[in-house]
Every structure is written in structure tokens, then in C-alpha cells.
Amino acid sequence: MPQTTSPTFPSWPDVAADLIAVAAGRAPADTVIKSGTWVNVHTREALPDHDFAIRHGRITYVGPDAGHCIGPETEIIEADGRYMIPGLCDAHMHIESGMLTPAEFARAVIPHGTTSMFTDPHEIANVLGLEGVRMMHDEALMQPVNIFTQMPSCAPSAPGLETTGFEITPEDVTEAMTWPGIIGLGEMMNFPGVTNADPKMLAEMAATAKAGKTIGGHYASPDLGPAFHAYVAGGPADDHETTSEAEGIARARQGMRAMMRLGSAWYDVESQITAITEKGLDPRSFILCTDDCHSGTLVHDGHMNRVVRHAIDCGCDPIVALQMATLNTATHFGLEREIGSLTPGRRADVILTSDLKTLPIEHVIARGKTVAKNGTCLVDCPHYDWADSARQTVNMARDLTAEDFEIAAPDGTTEVTCNVIGVVENQAPTKALKRTLPVRGGLLEPDEQQDVCQIALVERHRATGGVVNALVSGFGYQGPMAMASTVAHDSHHMIVVGTCRTHMAKAANHLRALGGGVTLWRDGHEQASVPLPVAGLMSDRPAREVADLAQALTTAMQDAGCTLNNAYMQHSLLALVVIPELRISDLGLVDVRTFEFTDLFEDT
């Protein structure tokens, strides 16, 4: 049971004497919730006619009648027979994916009943290193809900294949394990490193294990042979990269927790939950998470409530689905005595809902305080004072010109067969495509008819002036346009995709001026933008504002001819050199099937 808590929130032992006094009836509770149906995730029961008593933000009594805990100052909340369920836990997620700071992310998800998040600030780690992780961690601890931080493990994600703003070292991990809000190691994405016993990866995992914390996993390969077994033997304790029932079951059988995700663009629950609903496996090893959610999803669709509802819609028993978003998660992180169930001593994170299947989030209590009602956040989510170093991170040597995006074709060619990154609708993996493209004036040209654009990776951490040019297919862009983003997993340089080199230069230069974000240019003008001043990744504006800007951006992408769902996320993942098949990095075009660089031109 790691002592991971906000420094300002007392531990159970700190307040045990008072909790005992309330439960015994010798002292009044701060709050009593009366006459609800207790959803018990330990025994898997719904028990009508129960009261809760709360003191110091912790549950101190759950029983048939908390009358003996009520004093003149005790606040009474009437559950009126509604279900009382534990606050929902997101077992693995990246706050940066919402393009929001932790405070604004919390403000967005609290009305959805999320009261605990296990967040891996991997994105900022690539931009700002350990210092960035600490800023995220510190803002997390300021919030009225529980935001536990997983120390990022892989910056760079794929050493040798990309250059990040900063690198994370085993020494960084060792230091982070001493911070109060660190719950474990973030997803160990460098699975070839683990399989090959890379001493650096092993040292990070050892530092985590020695601190008694949980090692997050990420094995994004369909290979379930010796490489998979070697990864498991290395120590990662969970995996959220599985997409099929067989993959999820393989993780659970090997003693890992299988995390099933429903993010804005991940739909991995339906295909795996049959392990429970059809195969009848013990659900304790299965956990729900989001991994990545856009601000729009948070504003319009929900967060973990959306995931739990979806699991129920897939045929899962509602209490089993809730276990996978509460107790299973708490157990996994060694926090069973702290969160994840409505039982004495735990943080009083409670949702009142009148229906266990549709799960309307009517009243959210976190640490004993009402934080949201009927979709409205009623609590302050304090902002961290982000340092200048976090707000000025687009570090380019100079403005770019169209020439920076030129791709010289091999001498004397009129067309060239190229390796093209193929975006796949609704999936993170790309396809390695071959396309034959025209050459004009010695330069390779994008080809709207084949839906092939240019893509460029613009270095933005060390002002090297580096621009790597390649090709991408699948966006469907028509006419002169370009879109640029400093959200460019995982190294978070700048990705520019366009049909026109002049527009690409304009978009890139605009982001430089803006200090980071996303911008779409077309017909010579900016059509939409989302400023992301914090690390070029996050906005400290409310989720609704960011969602509206992001929606405008999506509309602008559609206006430019893009028909993909989640087109923005697809854009931002094109440099993710740990997920197959083909990606771009600041060092070149990467074949992630082999973890080797490959040439743009097929024949060279």
C-alpha cells in the first residue's frame, strides 16, 4: 500500500482515532449519506437501505443506520434509494491527450464521476524531462480528486530512432519514486528493450519494484511467442495495448492485468470483454481505462462513465463492469485500502446514480465533498503556476520556407515508387504502403488522386533546423493546404502534413509564433487553430473552449477533404515510432515492424 496521497489530505492512520469515534457513535460525522443502495464491489452485491458516514474526507461507517453518527452540524445527503457506487478510476491515461492541463482535465471529468486517475505524463516528459513530470505531478496533487502519477519510462520511446527534448534515465525514475504522488512506472513501451534485457529499461523497472510500486506495460505486438514471454518475464504488470480477446486473455493468464480501453479513438473493450461475458473468466484481472481522450469526448460523451456504460452495453454485469473501474484498479496499484470501494477508511469518493445500467452521474462526492451535480462541476480545480520553461517550448532555429519541404527525387526519374505511411481508419497502427508518385523539376510531388500528401517532421526542441520529409496517405486532403501540430507522439517535435509546401511552411511558422498547438491553413489563410501554450501540448483553458476549438479544427480538416474519424489524433500519432508499421521521426522514416530506418524510395 504505497503512501501516495496529496500532502494536504490526511492519511487513514492520521485520522483513525476520529474515524473510530464517529463509527462508535462518540463523535458526529461531517456528512451522512442516507438511504442508498450500497454497491459493494468486494462481494459483488447491491444492498438497499444503507447509510454512509464520512469524516475527514474518509468513509467511517457503512451500515443500516448512521443515526448514531449524526450531530447538529452533520450535513445530510439523501440518497433516496439511489445506488451509491465508488468513484470511477481510470487505470491508465495521458492527461495531455485531452490537450488540457491536469486542473482543467479534472474539472472536465469530475462531473462524469471520475475521482481517480492513473496518469502517465509521458508527453511532457519528452518535451521537458523530469522537470515537466514534476510540474504535472504537482498540479495533480493540487486537485480535489485523486490524480496518481506514473513516472514515464520511455523518453525516447524508441532509443536511437528519435531525439526527444529530454531523456528519462533510471536515475530520474529512482528520484521520482520518492515523490508523494508517484504510483508506479508508466507504460514500458520499449518492449524490444525489455525482450533484449536492455540494462537501462531493467534498471528503471528495478527501481520501481524496489520502491514497491507498479510497473506499467505496453506490449504492442501480435507476437505471442518467446518475445511476449520474455517481456512478461521482465516485469511489467499490466498491458493496455491488447485489442483482441486472445491477447487480453494471454495477459491475464500470465499474471498481468489486462487493461481494456475505450478512448476517443480506441475501441478495445467490445472485442475483449467476451473473455468475461462469454468465456466466463474471473474478471479480477481485467481493468477498464481510456488511455487517451480528447477534450471533445470529455465535454460531449463522458469519461470513465462512458467506458463502464459501454462495457455494460457489451453484456457485462453492471457490478462486474464497475469492479473493473474501481476495485480491480485499486488492487492493481496497491491502493485497495485507499480507494476503489465504499468501505471504512477509504476516501469518500461516491457517485449517486438512479440506474445501474445507464449510469446517470447525478451527484459526485470526492473526499467527502460534493464536487459535481447533474453534470456541473461545483469545485475549484487549482492551476499550477507553470514556469516559463514550460510555456516556451517551440524552439526552432528560424522560420521555414517551402524549400525546406522539398523532396529531391533520384536523378533522372519521372516517377518513383515510395514507401508511404498509410493511415488506417479507427486504428493506431499504420500500414506501410507503396505508391508511385510523379516527379516534377527533380522534386517528388504529392498526389491528390492517390490521396498522398507530404508529411514533415520539424525539429522543435533544440533548434537544430532539422526537417525530415516523407509521404502519408489516408487523409483525403484536396487543394492547397497544410496542417501542423506540436502534439506529435511521442517526441513531440512538430508534424506538418500538407498538399502544398508553401502552406506547410506557413503552418509551421505560425505554430512557432504561437508557442505550440495545432493549426490548419488552406487557400493561403489559417482556417482553425488550437493554441497549446503549455509544453506545446496543453491548454489551461476550460475543456469546453478547447473542445470547441478542436471541433473547429476538425471541421476545417473536413472542409479540406479529410473524412477520417479522429483525424486530428491520426495526425498526431504519425511520429509514434513504437506502433507498427511505418512512422516518421526527426531521424528519418521508421519501419516499426523491424525497428529500423527505411528509405523513402522503394528501390534505393
Next chain:
Amino acid sequence: MPQTTSPTFPSWPDVAADLIAVAAGRAPADTVIKSGTWVNVHTREALPDHDFAIRHGRITYVGPDAGHCIGPETEIIEADGRYMIPGLCDAHMHIESGMLTPAEFARAVIPHGTTSMFTDPHEIANVLGLEGVRMMHDEALMQPVNIFTQMPSCAPSAPGLETTGFEITPEDVTEAMTWPGIIGLGEMMNFPGVTNADPKMLAEMAATAKAGKTIGGHYASPDLGPAFHAYVAGGPADDHETTSEAEGIARARQGMRAMMRLGSAWYDVESQITAITEKGLDPRSFILCTDDCHSGTLVHDGHMNRVVRHAIDCGCDPIVALQMATLNTATHFGLEREIGSLTPGRRADVILTSDLKTLPIEHVIARGKTVAKNGTCLVDCPHYDWADSARQTVNMARDLTAEDFEIAAPDGTTEVTCNVIGVVENQAPTKALKRTLPVRGGLLEPDEQQDVCQIALVERHRATGGVVNALVSGFGYQGPMAMASTVAHDSHHMIVVGTCRTHMAKAANHLRALGGGVTLWRDGHEQASVPLPVAGLMSDRPAREVADLAQALTTAMQDAGCTLNNAYMQHSLLALVVIPELRISDLGLVDVRTFEFTDLFEDT
């Protein structure tokens, strides 16, 4: 995940590189188990045709074919289709109850497939304090199986009601939490202390929680009202004192683990397992344990294998029963990544059995080595070099005489109605009886016709010369006899029960000479004895020898007229002033319903 391991056994991170190499097929395993049926306690499945590979005593590969892990030196064990189940865990137990040292206890239970024990050396703590706990802890860590130590919490068990050899303080607990083999706090028996927020008890629990370890519980009261809720709010995480389905369910619902015990004299599984088999509750919060086993049980009936079989006989699904003796226990103590399932990285504690229902323990592997086959222990269980302080613990001021056991009746009485301790067959609680006894020559006399003997508590820790006399009913002794024992839970003074004061003195003096143990005298001669030289509690002779001596003692008790099952244990529990209703201590007769002293005579 506490780093609780033998200093001589490498941690997973210590050997991760080698485990990875074997799983990947780059290096040979030490041992491969071929072609078994993998009992997977994570998913609750039995999966035929699986191989295990083992390296450095840890599992490194589980899959369909470990051929790639086999080198010329690899030992091959053929499972021949048999079930491969995790080594069994006893979640709460007292080694001293077997009257054996940890080494001899381990030697007795290894052939039964017990490979992990969570032991609370509470008895020796009362006799020798922290030093005694350390000796037990150190011998535990020398063994070839996993003996985790729970730091005793309550010596004395009921402060103010008894005087122990040593007291355990919060400072002791804080120190013990730094020892390598300490897994948590032993059963918090002082439940009135917790309910009343006794600062000492709270400090012990806080020290445990702050060390990230598990607080053991013991709430031995049928009261499920505010007192129970106050106890839960205090922090204990489990309870093994429940005897009914309702009590077990109450613990599980409140977020504690309900430990169901089948000891030599505890039969608490059948009455509680219906929570799972009939009520269909999630079994994850239920755990099996023994609490107390005699050497005879270990030699003739088994250990945790007996408990699991019994659970299956009660209608429990075999894999669910195994979960309650493996994974559930590991999870409870934060050891999920170390023991409790047959998955990579965990200690290779494996049982081969050809039948999942009758559970014959055919082959036991602990930490990768064969330790038993077909009931025979094949491994050395090293003895600790017990200090003289641990071998000379019967510290009486002088030999006693019959006069020491005289009970003066109130002046002028010819008979007196007395409060008599009533032994209840097959139960730990006693009854507070009233019996009217004759007075002869001013002295109260025991009465065979009413089955009332004398009982005396002889002080043996500080040579105070104290003897407390009282009355007990239920043994059925006939004719002049006495039985004395230095096993006298929990303060472990000496309990002498007899029909004759002369015999009582003889028995007590004999134990003084022997350095502790149990002895039965009748018709002027010793009939049987069990020498227990270590702390007056344990023998370092093999279990079979001790069991034979104990059997001879039982026969002698029967010959003396006693018809109770487990008569010896009933004898040794008569000073246990934490279990209702009436008990004896060195300070007097105790009514455990009120935790107050009471008079021997009803009217005074």
C-alpha cells in the same frame, strides 16, 4: 509489494535479465516441467498441455512448449498431464501451536504442499518479547519455503488483565517493520482497545500502514453494531475469528478479507463458505487459513491441503478453493508479484497432483527445487541456534506445595456458589457457569460429580511466586490427577488443572524442572509429558515425535476421564483473556464479556 524475502533468495529484479534470456530462448532454464495442466488462479481455468521453465528459483516461462528453454543441463520434470497448482499459502497461523520450531513445522508441512506461511509468533512474543520474535523470524528466513512473519501486536493481549513476560510496544512494531521477513502486523486482538481508540494500538497500526504492510485483525465478538464498525474504521484489514456466514459476509462487505479457518480445533469453513457456494458472492475477499494446528494434525491429516480439500468437500469449486489458498492470500499481503500463482517472475512454488478434487500432493517444488515427493520431505530445514534465554524460560521463585492451590472459602460457609469456567466442546469460547461447591475445613473443594476441577495460573516469567486459583468444568477428570502446561495462551504462564492439590503441585514442579512443556500426573506418577524447551512452547524435535508424545498425553487425559475432543488445546486456552466468556489470568478471574475481573464467589 513489500520487499519481504529471504536475504539469500534473489528478488525478481535481481535476476530479471536471466529470466528474460530463458523466456526468449537465449539461455537454458535450470528446470523445465513438461506437459502439465496449468491451474490458472488469475483466470480460474485449468489449461492442459503447458510447460513451465524455471531459473533462479523463479518461473520464467509458462506456455505450450518450453523446448526453447531447455539446455543440456536443464532438469526435466515430467508432469504427465497432472495438474500444476501453486504452492499453498496459510494466510494466518501460529507456528507455536504445533509445538514445533519453525524449521520442524516447515519440515512437517512441506510434504502437504504448503510453501508459504503467514505466521504470527504471538506466543513467543509474550514470553520473550521482540527478541523472541526476531529469533522466530530469523529461523523462518532460513527455511526452503516462504515463512513471512506478522509482527505480534498484542502482548499482553488484554492490557491490565494479565502480565506477560514482555510487552510489545509501538516502538517494537516500528523496528520490526524494517526487518526483511516482516509482512505486516499480527492479529489486532485488543478490539476494545481499537474501538476505544487506544493510542498504543493506533500507533502500532499506523506504523504498519506507514511501512506499507498489512494490518491483521481479530474481532472476536458477535456484536455487529457500532463496536464492530469502529473496529473496522480503525484499520485492521482481515479477520479470521468469524464462525458464521453472516459474520464472514459482514467482514467482506466492509472491505476486510474474511479468513475462514480449519485448524486442529477450528471448524469455521463449512459454516461460512456458503457465502460463495450458495449466496454466490465474489470469492476474492475470502481466504483460507489454519490459525492453529497441532503436530498430530500435521502428521496425520495435513495442513493447507486439508483445508482446501475440506472447502471442496463443502461444495466449493476446486479452483475457487485454490484461489482462496493462493492468489487471494498473495493479493491480501501485497505479494501478488511474488507468490500465489504460476506465472512468470513468481517464486517457482508448484505442486503436481493428479486429481483436483482429492488433491493428492504428489510432488512439491519450492523456489524451483523439489522439496517433497509423495509425502516425504526431501529438503533440509535448518535449525536456528536458539539462545539460552530462549531455552530457560520457566522462571518460578520456588517449588510449589499443595497449600499454594488452596482456596479459602468465606468464613462459616459449608458450600459456596462459584463462578466456574465452562469448557465448551469444539469451541474456543467458554461459558461462565455457576456451580455450588462444598467447603471442607474452610477450603473450597473440587467436585467430580459436578465435573468441577481446580484450575491455577502459576506465574512463570518473573518469579513472583504468584498462583491464582479458580474452578473449571468440562474436562470430566476422575480420581486424583493434575495436568500442567506452560502453553497457556496468551501470556504463557503455567496453567494447572487438577482434581487434587498435591498432584497440581507435582505437575507444576515437574514442568519447572523440565524447562517447560506439558505434563499429566495421576495416582502419584507422571503419565505423559511433552517437553517444550524453546520458550516453554516449542520442541525442536521432528513433528512425528512430538505428535506421538502429544498423542500419549491425550491418551493419558482420556485415561483420567477426559472426553473432550482437543482436550489439550482447551486446557491451553483457559487463560486466553480475549475470548469470552470466563478466563483465568495471573491477575485473577476475568469476565471477557465485560473485560473486567470477577470474583470466584458469586455473592462477594
